[in-house]
Amino acid sequence: MQIKKVILFLVITSIATIFTNAQPQVYDFIADVTEGCDSFKVKFTFISNASVDTLTNFAWDFGNGQSSYVRNPDTVLYNTPGPYTITLFYGSSATNMLNNIIAKFNYIIVYPTVPANFTYTDTNEYAYYAVSFKHEKSPYSGFPAYLWDFDDGTTSNRQDTIHQFPGPGTYNVKLKTYYPYGCADSTQQAVVVTRPANMPLIIPSDNFGCGSVNVDFSLSNIDTDTITSIFWDFGNGQTSTLIDPDTVMYNIPGYYNIRLLINNDTAHTVVERNMIHVQLYSLATFSYVDTLNYDTYVLQHTGPVDTAATYTYLWNIGSVGLRNGRREIVQFPAADTGYLVRLTVSDNYGCIDSSETVIYVFEELRVQNVFTPNNDYINDFFEIDSHGSVPLSIQIFTRTGTLVYKAEGYRITWDGRTSWGMQLSEGIYFYVLNPLGGDEVISQRYKKTGFVYLYR
Numbered sequence: 058m059q060i061k062k063v064i065l066f067l068v069i070t071s072i073a074t075i076f077t078n079a080q081p082q083v084y085d086f087i088a089d090v091t092e093g094c095d096s097f098k099v100k101f102t103f104i105s106n107a108s109v110d111t112l113t114n115f116a117w118d119f120g121n122g123q124s125s126y127v128r129n130p131d132t133v134l135y136n137t138p139g140p141y142t143i144t145l146f147y148g149s150s151a152t153n154m155l156n157n158i159i160a161k162f163n164y165i166i167v168y169p170t171v172p173a174n175f176t177y178t179d180t181n182e183y184a185y186y187a188v189s190f191k192h193e194k195s196p197y198s199g200f201p202a203y204l205w206d207f208d209d210g211t212t213s214n215r216q217d218t219i220h221q222f223p224g225p226g227t228y229n230v231k232l233k234t235y236y237p238y239g240c241a242d243s244t245q246q247a248v249v250v251t252r253p254a255n256m257p258l259i260i261p262s263d264n265f266g267c268g269s270v271n272v273d274f275s276l277s278n279i280d281t282d283t284i285t286s287i288f289w290d291f292g293n294g295q296t297s298t299l300i301d302p303d304t305v306m307y308n309i310p311g312y313y314n315i316r317l318l319i320n321n322d323t324a325h326t327v328v329e330r331n332m333i334h335v336q337l338y339s340l341a342t343f344s345y346v347d348t349l350n351y352d353t354y355v356l357q358h359t360g361p362v363d364t365a366a367t368y369t370y371l372w373n374i375g376s377v378g379l380r381n382g383r384r385e386i387v388q389f390p391a392a393d394t395g396y397l398v399r400l401t402v403s404d405n406y407g408c409i410d411s412s413e414t415v416i417y418v419f420e421e422l423r424v425q426n427v428f429t430p431n432n433d434y435i436n437d438f439f440e441i442d443s444h445g446s447v448p449l450s451i452q453i454f455t456r457t458g459t460l461v462y463k464a465e466g467y468r469i470t471w472d473g474r475t476s477w478g479m480q481l482s483e484g485i486y487f488y489v490l491n492p493l494g495g496d497e498v499i500s501q502r503y504k505k506t507g508f509v510y511l512y513r
Contacts (some may be wrong), residue, residue, distance in 0.1 A: 094240035267408035268338030417444030430473035
C-alpha cells in the first residue's frame with residue numbers, strides 16, 4: 058500500500074510539472090493605433106500574464122526621437138511619414154533591464170497625404186485638343202496612387218499624363234491622390250480647351266434639319282495642294298475619300314459627329330462634335346373619340362415627340378375656337394354637324410406640321426330601315442357611316458339565318474347583292490353591326506342589330 062502512494066505522488070507531481078511548463082510567462086506591448094495618415098497619437102500598453110508581476114523599471118524608445126520610462130505611455134505623437142521601430146527594455150530593477158528587451162520593427166507606419174495640386178499646358182503639336190497634365194509633387198517618395206477624371210467620360214491613373222479632349226470647351230478636371238489607409242487629397246480645376254489655330258476648318262452648307270437635311274462639306278484653313286490622302290466619316294454610316302465630298306443626307310433624328318483624317322495623321326484627326334443636328338419631325342396626326350355625351354369628344358395628338366424638345370399645340374376647332382393642349386376635351390355646339398378640326402404642332406427648334414379632318418357629331422347612330430336598289434339614284438344603297446370615328450363590321454342575314462353579305466370599314470355601303478355579287482330578291486333582311494375596336498362607350502354607340510326592307 059505504501060508503494061502505491063509513492064507512485065501516485067510521483068504521477069501527480071509530473072502532471073503539475075507539465076502544466077507549469079505549458080504556461081510560460083509572456084511579456085509584450087500593444088498600440089491602440091499602428092497606421093494612420095499624416096499625424097496621429099498612439100497609446101502603448103505593456104501586457105503580462107504573470108500571476109505576480111514584480112516589474113517596476115521600463116525604458117521605451119518610440120523611434121521618433123521620443124522616449125518614456127512609465128509602464129503605459131500615453132499620447133505619443135507621430136507626425137512625419139515613415140515606418141517606426143518600437144523598442145522596450147523592462148525589468149524588476151535597473152540592473153536587469155538589459156536582459157529583457159522587446160523590439161517591433163516597422164510597428165508604427167505614418168502614411169503621407171500627397172497634395173493633389175497639378176499644372177497643365179496645351180500640347181497641340183502632339184494632337185489636336187491635347188493637354189499635358191503634371192502632378193506638382195512628382196516624383197513623390199513612395200508609391201501613391203493617382204486618379205484623373207477629365208470630365209469627358211474618361212479617366213487615367215498615371216502620375217503625369219497627356220490627354221486628348223473630344224473638342225473645345227471648359228472641362229472640370231479632377232485629380233485624386235491617395236496612399237494606403239485612405240490618405241487622400243483631391244483638387245479640381247476648370248481647364249479651358251481651345252481650337253488650335255492651325256486646325257483645318259470643316260464648313261457644312263447646313264447644320265440643321267427637321268426630319269432630314271442634305272449637307273455639302275468643304276474645307277478651309279488648309280492648303281488643299283498639301284493633301285495626299287483624305288478620309289471623311291460623316292457620322293451616319295457614310296464615308297468619302299474626296300476633298301470635296303458629294304452631298305450627304307441625314308434623315309434620322311439625332312446629333313452627328315464629323316471626323317476627318319488628312320494624310321493618315323491619326324494624332325491630328327479633326328473631330329467636330331454634334332456638327333449636324335436632325336430634329337425629330339413631330340407629325341400633327343391626332344385621334345378623336347366621343348364620350349358618353351354624344352356631343353363631347355377627346356382630341357389627342359398622336360405624333361411622335363422628342364422628350365428633350367418643347368412643343369406648342371394649336372387646335373383650330375371650327376366654331377368652337379382655339380385650344381392649346383396636347384389633349385383636349387371638346388364639346389361641340391350642335392349634333393348632326395361636321396366640324397373642320399386643324400392641329401398645328403411646332404417645337405422650340407422651329408419644326409412645324411399641320412393636319413386637319415372633319416369630325417362629324419351626331420346624337421345617335423341612325424340606320425335606315427328600307428332602301429330601293431333600282432339604279433334610279435334615289436335611296437339605292439343601305440348605308441351606315443361612322444364619320445371616321447371607328448371602323449365597323451356588318452353581317453346581313455336572310456330571315457332564315459343565311460349569311461348573304463358582310464363588310465368592314467368606316468362607311469358601309471350595301472347595294473342589295475351578296476358578297477359574291479348575286480342580286481338578292483325583295484324582302485326583309487337582318488343585320489348585325491359591331492365596332493372594330495374602341496372602348497365601352499364606342500360599343501354602346503355602334504353596336505346595333507335590326508331589320509331592313511329591300512324593295513325594288
